[in-house]
Amino acid sequence: MKNAKNGILEIGKATPRADARGKVTGAEKYAADYYGDQLLWAGVKRAGIPHARIKGMELEGARNHPGVLAVLTCRDVRGSNRQGVIRQDQPVLVDDKVRHCGDAVALVVAEDRPALAKALDLIAVEYEPLPGVFDMETALKPGAVLVHEDNAEGNVLLKGELKTGRGEAALTECDVEVTAFFEVPRQEHAYLETEGGVALLREDGTLEIVVSTQTPFRDRAEVAKALGLDLEKIRILAPYCGGAFGGKDGITVQTLLGLAALHCPGRPIKMQWRREESFLAGVKRHHGRLHYRLGAKADGTLHALDAEIYYDTGPYDHLGGAVLALGLEHAGGPYRIPHTRLRGWSVYTNNPLGGAFRGFGVPQVAAAMEQMMDMAAARLGVSPLEMRLKNAVRRGDKNPVGVTLTSSTGVHECLALLAGQELWQERETWKAAARSFRLRGVGLACVMHGMGYGPLVPDCGNAKIEITEQGVFRIFSGVVDMGQGNAATYLQIAGSILNQDGDHLELVQPDTGKALPSGSASASRTTYTFGNALIGAALALKERIVRRAAALVENSGGGEDFTMAPGALVHRPTGQLIPLPQVARILDEAERISVFTFQAPVAAERPTADQNLQLHGIPHRIFSYGAHLACVEIDELTGKVEVKHYCAVSDCGSIINPQIVEQQIQGGIAQGLGYALSEDFIVENGRMATPDLSAYIIPTAMDIPDLGTFAVELPEETGPFGLKGAGEISMDGPLPALANAVADACGVRLFRYPLTAERVLQALAEKRGEGTGP
Amino acid sequence: MKISFLLNNREIELDVPSDRRVVDLLREDLALTGTKEGCGAGECGACTILVNGKSRLSCLMLAAQLEGCSVTTIEGLSPGDALHPVQEAFIEHGAVQCGFCTPGMVIAAVDLLRRTPDPDRPAIRRGLSGNLCRCTGYQKIIDAVEDTSRRRGKGKAS
The missing domain is CATH 3.30.365.10 (Aldehyde oxidase/xanthine dehydrogenase, molybdopterin binding domain)
Incomplete structure (x- = not known):
């Protein structure tokens, strides 16, 4: 071997x-496998209500229950009781009010899990329900219910505008203009290892936390501040995670475990979220609403783009501002567009918490932009490939936010390699071979993804x-x-x-x-x-x-x-x-x-003077690129979309270990196919309607075809052995590639995702003039 | 209650509550943490073990059900430091990323290959469809199982 x-x-x-x-x-x-002698178990009482003031809590029953060592509330927290990466607006334990169903209102430590479960049941919280804000349009209206009364911008966590050339005014100079509105769903990480860890307060006062995390050093600082501890007294150990994908980029159990340990010194304390708790309290990919207007000249040259992007960040910052910023920066895709106006809003609501998820704001905008490219190509009568080849950036070009691409830029090489594939060359033959009641379509997507923290936060x-x-x-x-x-x-x-x-x-x-x-x-x-x-x-x-x-x-x-x-x-x-x-x-x-x-080096240019946008990561200097091709078959009778073939070409610089890069690309595509076809974290009035893996459907081995993955190995001069990032780029392509393929198959485009059988069937019915159904 | 069963080829007798979940018994009472829990509801397959040679979900089994059974966990799949051919193939083909689904996936693959002599790729996909993986996109897992099957076929032929 x-x-x-x-x-x-x-x-x-x-x-x-x-x-x-x-x-x-x-x-x-x-982290899930750490236990320890004399182990105690900690668990959280979740709010279960999206917006409310706490009028009172009945804790005595829980405190008096046999085997219970501590029942803690915000009054037991000696530090700031706040956590968050940029804006610290999330309480460890709710103090002023509940802002979403997953908020933690009380913490229990017990000898074993049965005692813990019983004690959590025995806690009774009296709420004064508050009207909630559950959609972004309502949240942005004057007089809307406020999620944070002390936020100067109302329900806006972050807003940003980037403009190049004559901005949206240049749309009037275009020969064709396409307009569309897209809505993309929340996505749940669904890592196999839920959030968890073990904490121990040692005799010398050292607080040790073994935790499934992406950010041990930042966690240490957050725990110290939230709990009022000396940073030097905290030690975080981070074993291999059983998956994370951004969902463990920041605090999950750390502050809660730390608080529990402070009240039960000398004994290890374990917390492991159940799957339903992970769904309820963990962060999600942002639900997005995107309004796009794209204009081109008659020869197919892109001329102007106007994009308006809204991300529902739920009640806390987490990394919602930074996610929006990366979305804004990538809103125009890997193309030369001389005139752009890109505007975005990260909006507070009482919905589940939005946060980091592989792709970090880019899959949403790529979903929109790559379909705009196909729509513009159709209007101009050119193929989707020609449209992209004509406009794709080369090294030395300015990207859609006006920053010169000074690093390796391999999008043309990706497209060229893809265009030579049999799947692309023989697509018309393949499509024509569809059986009765089957529709076949082929779709492309072209993506770019920035690497690192941007200009201000030292990477x-x-x-x-x-x-x-x-x-x-x-x-x-x-x-x-x-x-x-x-x-x-x-x-x-x-x-x-x-x-x-x-x-x-x-x-x-x-x-x-x-x-x-x-x-x-x-x-x-x-x-x-x-x-x-x-x-x-x-x-x-x-x-x-x-x-x-x-x-x-x-x-x-x-x-x-x-x-x-x-x-x-x-x-x-x-x-x-x-x-x-x-x-x-x-x-x-x-x-x-x-x-x-x-x-890491940073870009010399600044496309915005807005220091806050720079802090949130705009602009990046080094980008990875990709070109994706999807071949789908649709059952006309059921609307079910099946991915028959899929191929991705990536520019991630030179490759250190081809096996690991393939793993990253294939894994990202699989998550992207789930995002495109089945994954929809449904929230109704702030409450999740998809509470577990039986309701929230991630792909199984039967849902992902064999994937063709290729690399164009252009060395990145500043990279270790010529490498640049490969972790996220492949997540950005599948939704638009599939949406374009489905549009190609059906002759009608869908603007809401995922591309469920129900939606496809309805679109086909509408196209046949059979009305919109019930 | 007292139960006795064969665990990884070793006789074992335990005094445990009859309703203790097998996954907890393995992980917490016996420190066999190779068996993972991903959902506790039979949805993800991370806790798959072999009971009398057949794959079972240890989060849906209670201690009393083990009485008189032969149980194999990932730790007992092969003797000593040796690896089972499926484990070797997983390493070689890059079928392991975060690895949290891996023990359950390996056990499910072993059971699949026991039941199905020479599965093609669609059959492997069906056979592993009860085990969720969020990292790999499954392709390298299918590669590993297919290769194990192929090598086994060659071994028999020679």
Whole structure:
């Protein structure tokens, strides 16, 4: 069997992941797998009402229940009782009022789960219900019910406007103009490991939290502030996540567990959200409403775009402002459009909380823009491919927010590779071969995705690597691996530089007590930023080791005569082998550790003077690109859409491990196909109508076809070994590619998603003139 | 109540509440945390184990139902450090990402290959459709199972 352990880890080679063995045997411990001696269980009383004041709480019954150690409310929180990444507007435990059904009103700690469940039942909360605001249009009207009375902008969390050229005024100069309104659903992450962790307050006052998180260092700061603790007294440990996709980008259980631990010192306390609780309290991809007007010249050149974007962020910031900002920046897609006006609103409501989800505001705008491209192409009488080739950006062009693309820009290469595929070349033959009562269609989508934090928030990785006395290289990962494979890639990077095999490399999972702060596992940045830092740290350590080894060999001829080998150094002129432990032992403890900081470069231009928009991430400098092709077949009698073939070409720079990149691209497409076809987190008057996996339908093995995935490997000069982000780009393409394919098949376009059988059937009926149905 | 059963080829006797869920018994009482819980409602398949050789959802079983049974969890799928061919194929084909669905998926694949000698890709897809994976898009999982089956066929032929 090919195993990472059997050879030198090399760049560019498809290598089985170092973490796969522990996961496939069940030996790997996730946060969910931590228990501990004398374990206590913590759980949350959820509001279950979307908007209300708390008039009183009956807690005595719960407190007196056998096995209950603590029943806590906001009065037990000594810090700010607020959490949030940019705006801290979310209470740990509700103090002033309830703002959505998933709000936490009380926290219980008990000896076991039955006692915990009973105690939570025994808590009675008396509410004064308040009128709620459940849709964005209502929320933005003057006099609307306010979610946060103290917010100067009413129910607007963030609004932004970006303008280039003559903006929307240039639409009058166009030969064709297409207008449309799109509505995209909320999407639930549905990671298999729900939110959870274990906390322990040690005798020395250290609060230790093992948690499924993407952001251990930021969590530490948030826990400290919310609970009024000294940052130095908090240690967060972040094992491999059982999936996260953005849903663990920020606080889930951390502050609650910390609070529980403060009141029950000396005993480990576990909290694991049930699936229904995860659905209720976890963040969602933002429901979006998008108004688009796109204008082109008769020769097919795009000329002007006016876009209005509304994202329902629910009651708290979480990362809702940043999500909107990334949506705004990508609203015009990977095209040259000289005149644009892009406006967006992130709107507070009493609906479930919107937040980070792979794609981060881009899938919504890509859904709109890529269909506008097809609609414009149809009006101009050119093919969707020609329309895109004519307008796609090249390096040196300005993107739709007016920022010059100075980094590798491979969208043309993606389109060219896609156009050569048999699926595209033979599409008309394939479509014509549809059986009776079947309609076939083919659709394209072209996407781009920015990497990193934008211009103001420093996007830094701080790598730390140690050679142990046993001669093993130990990497202290600063960025969580939530499944995307960055940990294995870090080993591959270090292995390649130090010429080591898997037996001489180990990785320590992110631990704020050991690793150095390196930001979040998000924004398609994990391998780019930390990988660059790790290269620096590994090279410095290598140089130090070789220099010291030279001193061990008489007439060594200096460091240039040495080559590293697994577990040893080779003095080439003599063939002498120096075991690494021998070198490690002559290094001082401090010398055995090498650290290196990398800060990602930022764009030189600023498309907006709005400091707040810059803080929220506008603009980016480096983008990944993709071109997607979907072939669908529709059952005319049922409306069911089946994806028969799917192909994606991606520009994610050079590739370190082709297997991991394929995993990312395939996984993102699968989530995108779910978003396009079946996933709809339905909310009625603030209450979820899809409370579990039997009502909220994610794709099974029967719903995803075999996916063709290709890469154009244009090196990104600033990337580690030429790489740029691959984590999100493939999530952006499936919905528009499928929507375009369905429109191609049906001859009628759907503007609300997902593309359920019911919607497709109704669209077909309307097209035949059979009315709109009941 | 007292129950006795065979767990990963080892006789075991326990005194547990008869209504204790098997997933809790395995994970909390016996520290076999390779069996995962993703939903607690039989929707996701992460808690799949083998009971008398057949795949079962341990979140939907109670302790009393194990009496006299032979139970195999991911930890007992192959002896010692050796890997089951399905596990080897999962590693080689990149079928593992976050890995939280993996133990259940591997067990389901083992059961599928036991029931179906030479499944084609649609049959593999059907056979694994009770196990949700949110990371992979399933393709590399199907690759791994297909390859295991192919290699097994070759082994028999020679």
